[in-house]
Amino acid sequence: MKKHIAVVSGDGIGPDIVREALKVLFAVGAKFGHTFTTSSYLAGGAALDAVGIPLPEETLDGCRNSDSVLLGAVGGPKWDTLASNLRPEKALLGLRGGLGLFCNLRPAILYKQLSDACPLKAEIIGEGLDLMVVRELTGGIYFGERGRTDDAAFDTMAYTVGEIERIVRKAFEIAQKRSKRLCSVDKANILNTSQLWREVVKRVQGDYPDVEVSHLYVDNAAMQLVRNPRQFDVIVTENMFGDILSDEASQITGSIGMLPSASLREDSYGMYEPIHGSAPDIAGKDLANPIATILSVAMMLRYSFGLQAEADCIESAVSKVLDNGYRTADIHTPGMKKIGTNDMGSLIAQSL
């Protein structure tokens, strides 16, 4: 297989972690006989410094003309005082919108080797956690009409049946490949958009009779994630609820530095990135944990390129390196071997 990947390293530790992820990508390509090529593009603060805007047209075009996108992280205090249309984070919104990436996959996995980091009691997490939040990414209140006067403001949460149906179908398909349980989260006792959401889920459900569906209000879901996260397998929800719940679910694993994400289009095209930030304070110091970005590469292979064995191979290599006691500083505990960004990437590449 030949695939061309747009690489957007971004700011802070972005270049550090993307470098290691590409090391693993090329190694897995060599092992399995695939040819992966890359082109690099600017976005975020790096683009602001170079050309004065957070998302140059060239970047968007380059991403569009690639088979998928690998992104590091954007943003940092250096650009925090800029006007809101010039904030580095605008690059993320622009990429998601410009590339039509409406389906955000946020796995929350607790590795048994790192269960000490989990904030929940052992009897709650049991054998570990492995749940997937499917978040609608291009609709809802983050994209609706908004306005300001001197003494008032409004934002609009809006959804069409089409916008809901395409994300709900993605979630059903993912549930079919996992434990066949899907929990839809809304606030249908109050919001019209949530009532529409629930109607669509109930109709679409007929096409996936093997999937068991449940419904939860968002405030209750925020409680249940703490009380008993193991009750969940796949959660599907609208943009803002998904933002809140996917972050909460991530925190429940205790290891944000380990978690990848995917943002998918209707076809198999996607953008892959770690969920953590750009951590400018440790940029370039060989301190960042590249595992989330490496696992993002595994998701790319699985969801965009259909390369299951290759994705499994990367995930096993990560687990092997953890089993052998290697840790970057963020996940280090007494008795483990502390290593840097570069060594972590190399060890995982060698363990493929």
Added chain:
Amino acid sequence: MKKHIAVVSGDGIGPDIVREALKVLFAVGAKFGHTFTTSSYLAGGAALDAVGIPLPEETLDGCRNSDSVLLGAVGGPKWDTLASNLRPEKALLGLRGGLGLFCNLRPAILYKQLSDACPLKAEIIGEGLDLMVVRELTGGIYFGERGRTDDAAFDTMAYTVGEIERIVRKAFEIAQKRSKRLCSVDKANILNTSQLWREVVKRVQGDYPDVEVSHLYVDNAAMQLVRNPRQFDVIVTENMFGDILSDEASQITGSIGMLPSASLREDSYGMYEPIHGSAPDIAGKDLANPIATILSVAMMLRYSFGLQAEADCIESAVSKVLDNGYRTADIHTPGMKKIGTNDMGSLIAQSL
């Protein structure tokens, strides 16, 4: 001091728990030389059964003409099939709206005697938890303009400066009486209402120079509540964010049956109620835990009547009874003495 309190017992265990809370109210009145009088009013299913609507005008008038309101719980499966404008829960919205109760106080307290029930690890909760979520209750997306067509829907999150300022000032005043730390939660990197919210917090902050202010995005706040809830003292946020975060914070204590709440007007008037539901399955069986309602009375004394010592006295009495090993069924653990609703109320009243 003389105060007249409107009592709305409601449905299910409502009468059981309110009876015990009044026992404690009258006992604390006798001890400190105050005269508390009460009038009872119907709301929820009880009102539906008696007069066919969930919130009779007489109830609203009676509440308006009292110094504060004590509410038990409303709702139950018996009335779940009624049209949405006849649901018992409409009584709560009607009381909040009709009484102008825009400020919801949701303490999340973990009693060290009940720390086994907390889902978080011991090293995270340390000596216990005691935080306060101040939630805006009558604005935002739950009350904004909404609409539906066959294939689309919208809801509007709207706020005025006035609506924001009055809740933010309440939160600053509460922070001044606690640890002088206030965390404002919004999504100001995206939402116009949140940007307005943050502007108001930053301006109003000048009037409370002794309070240290921090700002968190709502998704990050949902994470931080799990990662390290002890970093928070008072959190202030808009209606929907407050709905989600206050429920998450409650769950973190592990003991929903212990948590009171207050809903305040601009002056000192307020409505006080436990956060738990009406639990119709155990109604009238001397099984309900009255502590959340008893602690709601303590909040009434503190926030509406300014009776600090009296409120402290009730809270100490609750702690003393827990120290002595008495538990209702919902919080019972091996080795503790299981008692009923009535005995729990009496023991707390005797421990004042």
